[in-house]
Amino acid sequence: MKIKFILFMFIATWLSLLVRVFLLSVESNTYYEKLSYNNTIKIEQIAPVRGEIVDINNRPIAINELGFKIQLAPHLGLKKNLHIFESEINMLVKLLPKLDKEKIISDYKKIDSYYNHNFIDIVEFVSYEDIMPVYSILNLRENINIVSSPKRYYPYNEVGAHAIGYVARANKSDVLDDELKKLIGYTGKTGVEKYYNEYLQGLAGKREIKVNANNQEVEELSSEKATEDGKLILNMDIELQKYISTLFENKSGAVIVMGVDGAILSAGSFPEYDLNTFVNGISNDVWDKLSNSLEKPFSNKLIHGLYPPGSVIKTGLGLIYITSPEVGPYWGVNCTASLALGTRVFRCWKKDGHGSVDIKKAVRESCDDFFYKGSLQLGIKKMSDGLIRYGLGRKTGVDLPNEFIGTVPSSEWKRKKYNKPWYIGETVNTSIGQGDFLVTPMQIARYTALMAVGKLPRPHFASVLGDKAIEPEYEDVLSEGELSKLPIIQNAMYEVCNSPGGTAVNYIKSKVKIAGKTGTAQVVGILQDIKNRELEHEMEYYTRSHAWFTSYGPFDNPQYVVLAMVEHGGHGGAATGEIVSNIYNKLLELGYIKASE
Template sequence: MKIKFIILLFASVWLALLVRVFFLAVESNSYYSRLSQQNTIKHEKIAPVRGEIVDTKNRPIAINKLGFKVQLAPHLLTKKYKNEFEEEVAILTKLLPSLDKEKIIKNYKKKDSFYNHNFIDVVQFIPYEEMMPVYSVLNLRKNMKIVSAPKRYYPYKNIAAHMIGYVARANQKDIDRNQVLDLIGYTGKTGIEKYYNDYLQGNPGEREIKVNANNQEIEQLSYKSPQEDRKLTLSMDIELQKYISSLFLGRVGAFVVMKVDGSILAAGSFPNYDLNIFVNGMSYKMYNKLSSSLDHPFTNKLTHGLYPPGSSIKPLLGLLYITTKLNERWSVDCRSNLRIANRTFRCWKAKGHRHTDIVKAIRESCDDYFYEGSLILGNEAMSKGLKRYGFGEKTGVDMPNEFIGVVPSRLWKLRKYNRSWNIGETANMSIGQGDFLVTPLQIARETALVATGKLVTPHFAKYIGDEPYKVKYKDVLTQKEKRKLPIIRKAMYQVCNSPHGTATNYLSSKVTISGKTGTAQVIGIKQDIEKRKLEHELSYYNRSHAWFTTYGPSKKPQYIVTVMVEHGGHGGHAAGKIVSDIYNKLLELGYIKKR
């Protein structure tokens, strides 16, 4: 019995050993094979080159400046390799005196760890011309890698700065959103650079390499090219952009030149800044100076500037009037003073406009007509109609974080302030004042609605790679509004061409245009003031914002030109010459053909 037990025990042990040997030799083979590959085969990501941005005539607006970054091998801070690390840093600073030794050491220490086996970036960018004389010397050193690293450059510096935007170092929040940025290091922060960042940055490639125990490359096993150099072509004309920017010297505000299909030829926000300072980095002193300016140079006023529209809103509000409770024959007797509740509402013309219908009300910008019309129509109908026309919503332009503005209403005020609406606010809203706020791009879009009968989506992109940007329209007008639209167009024509038009005396355009001026107050006028101060008599920051929005040529509209000058005073006076010069330039450049 004992012999049988010993034989069984012996057989069991050998069976267990055989099973274990089988598991280690056969079943675990794939596991240890993968483990071995991890020790000998590395997957190295290849950063893509950011795509260029060009204008409509293929002139480069945002390009990549050729340069290099310097990397050092990991684990050089250990006692064994400490001398090698100090030698590499000494060689670098000797051959490239512009480099900061302390910064190199700091960058290395930040990334070096026992678990990191990749080369570490110690210098992010060295210009091509500075690196080339010493490239061959540095590239031969075993602990050093010289890697191509293009840097974003904006050849036109401050021209269209807010529209183009800039790239800068990616922060942790950016990297969490897009893991590719951990490899690339830079991302679009504002403007077109941000909106189209994922397209422009491309996708990384990958290299599979075999390395030895010392992490030295032995063989390249595979190579996948990065998706890079993705080109973005804009509808913007940089020559036109430069010219209009020169017209805004010393002014604060915004402008847009847009085809009636929504393609933007030029757009600007002022004051602006050199985009390259964000790529290269700026001093705290410069940043504080820009950020504390009362003119807000960091704000893209085209899409983020919120302003009362003033009289620029009257054409569309007039269309709403004559297609709902009123008609084109309805008129008022403007005496310059209208009593509503316990408040006097004044027209801008001291003696009044007397008998005024819709055409005269827009041509001469009669406030009284719109006051009285608003009391008949009511706030709810006004708000609903203006929202249908596109106010209080994003235009859909290909720019990040666009503001929607405010179309005030009873419900809006109740939710925001927990207060009831009063009739005086309805009258204020009818002349584009009070809580009514718009962006300059919204005004341009609404002008296009009058010119074409369609609500377009503004856009900067012309081609995304080889794919043309798809033009988008919305049909928002009723059949009755479409039939009555010629009345509004007639009034806007007279604004710019009739002897009594508010813009006529300020225009020198060789193109026949239609439009609407606007003067948007930034401070209220006290009830006991009998005679208003003239705009030039007010202190600068108390002057009204000046609007002038137009389309041309009048008979066959092709372009929308909208100009807003902060604290410019009267719209025609402040913006009339700028608008005229823009149309004359469009004629000179061949965008508008001579008749």
């Protein structure tokens, strides 16, 4: 019995060994073959070159400056190699005196380790002009690697900064989003650079190479080119943009020049800042100066600036009034310069009142009393619903990142936001674009296009993306009744700029016949017991009203919307009329509008 047991254990042991040998030699062959392959074959990704951005006339506004990246071999930071490390660094700094020696050493030591076998980036960018005289010397050194590395460059510096945007180093959250950003190292941070980042950055290529035990390349097995250089053509005219920047010197605010189809020819948020400052990283001093400025140069006021619209909403609200059964096209008021409501008195801007007022006069002369009394007839729900339908209080869909929505106040909105009741005085305040009413300049530009042609366009900077032209998109938001009454509002807007009593007529010097609406949006309330208002130019700067003027032209053949908003500019027409006039004259000079029009 013992012999049988011993024999059984002997056979079982040998069978187990044979099975294990079989698994190691046959079944695991695929695994070890793959492991061996990975130890000798390396996949190297090729970073694509970012596509350029050009204006409507093919003038470059975001390009790639030719340059090089310098890399250093790994493991030179080890004690036994320190003399080599110091020698290479000293040689580099001697040949390229602009380099920061301490930063190079610090950057290298952060990455260097026993486990890293790849060359380490120590200088992100050296210009073509700087490196060419020493290229042959550096290229012969086995511990130094010179790699082509273009850098983003903005030839017009600060012009159109908020629309164009900039690229900067990709951070951890950027890389989580997209592994390609880790390879490239840079990504679009703002403006169209960010909105169209995926298209502009392209797709990585790859090389399959054989390496030896020292991780040195022996042979290239295959290569796949990167998909790159995707050009983005904008509707923007950079010459017009430069001109508008001069008009806004020492002013804060926003300007938009947009086709009635939504194509944006120019858009500026002021003050601007030099985009090139951000490509390699901004200094703390410059950052503090810009971020602490009361004029908020970092804020893209086109889509992030939230302002009370003031009287510019009277055109759309007027259309809602004259197409509603509660008011109608023939309704009028006798403006006596004030409306008593409970314990409050709501004043018209004109101290002596406007007398008998119909819709055309109300828009032309911006009579507050007409809109106060009309709001009491119509009610806040119909006012709010109509204005939201016209494009306020919602995103325009413009091709810029993180657009703000703004606020068209209503009883429902207040209940949701504050859990408080709505008061009739808030309805009256809303009727002249004050109170909690907040809009962006982009919303008002789009809303003005609706007044001009009866359709609500989607604003867009891009003209051609790759080989695809960007087609106009519209929303049909007006009813048949509103479309039939729209000419009443259009004629009233014409009279604002061209007829006696028009709030803009004394400030418009345009060679193009235009229609428009001024707005003076208060930023501080006026106490009830003050009967004689302080003049805007006598007020402290930051208590002055924001000045709006939104327009379209030519009147008989609407082609462009021109909007200007000057922060703390005071009276809408006085602060913005000359700016808007000069822009139309420039459009005429550049051929966008024909002289006969």
